[in-house]
Amino acid sequence: MKNTYDWEKEAEKKWDERAAFWNKGSKEMWDSGSRSSIVPFFSKYVNPEAExxxxxxxxxxxxxxxxREGMNVTGVDLSPExxxxxKKHEKPDKLEFIQANMLDLPFADAKADALLTINCIEWTEDPLAALNELxxxxxxxxxLCIAILGPTAHPRTNSFDRLYGKPVICNTMMPWEFEKMALENGWELADSQGVYKRGVTExxxxxLSPELKQSLSFLWLFMLQKKEGGNV
Structure with a gap:
């Protein structure tokens, strides 16, 4: 039987449906919640005025x-909603937003000084193709600053129905799997750190070893660097 499941369309539909809900909690996540360490982590490596x-x-x-750190940013998302x-955040010549799939980005080769992608590659059908496009x-x-959902992250429930043979839009890639894939495909690891659920203490x-730390994480942040001669 021909597979008629369209991963991209199903993912777009899900995030369109969740856009308003996401928007309600987004500011808090970035300012004081699970994403509050991301901009400081990113800014350690990426200069102001970077593209x-x-x-x-x-x-x-x-x-x-x-x-606000001085960077020039283009935001991309699969969901039109x-x-x-x-777009309410857009600033002329400083910040713009476009709808696109990370598997087929509408940018020239070597366009950006740096990339940020947080809990996004988990929602692609082909993570290696996505990584190569980045x-x-x-x-x-x-x-490339990229965050991978850890094993304890609630959004991973979106992959559960695969156990019943049903198509799902969240792949099962774990942080340690992503790290291995990145290092085998032309990236160097500059830094990494975990974000943990409440109740996990220092x-x-x-x-613990890095792998065990990752196993307790809500998400894991990687800072990767593309070097001359890396595969494209």
Whole structure:
């Protein structure tokens, strides 16, 4: 039987439906919640005035925060409803938003100094193709800051129905799997850090290996760098 399931359309539909709900909690997540460490982490490596593409930008609040650091940002999201919400943050010559799929980005090769993509590649049908597309649009020596949902993240319930043989739009890639894939495909690891669910303390994780720390994470942040000679 021919597979008629359209992963892209189903993902677009889901995030269109969740756009208003996401928007209600987005500011708090970025300002004081699970995403509050991302902009400081990103800014350690990416200079002000950098050309940044924020892929999977959602309602655009994270992209807006990057412009406050002096960066020039283009936000991209698969969901038209998310892009409608994001456009309220637009600033001429500083911040714009476009609807697009991260598997087929509408940018020239080596367009960006740096990329940010938070909990986005988990929602693609082909993570390696997505990673290679990210590599195509970032400059040599440029950075990719990417967050992968950890095992404890509630959104991972979206992959559960695969156990019943049903199509799902959230792949099952774990942080340690993504790290291995990135290192095998032309990226160098500059830094990484975890974000944990409430109740996980430094005393609990301090002596654990990186893999065990990742296994307790809500999300895991990687800072990768593309080097001359890396695969495109």
């Amino acid at each position: 940044v593409i924020d892929i999977g930008c959602g309602d655009g609040y994270g992209s807006y925060l990057l412009t 998310m892009i409608k919400l994001a 590599k195509r649009v970032v400059k040599n020596d440029g950075y 005393d609990m994780i301090g002596k």
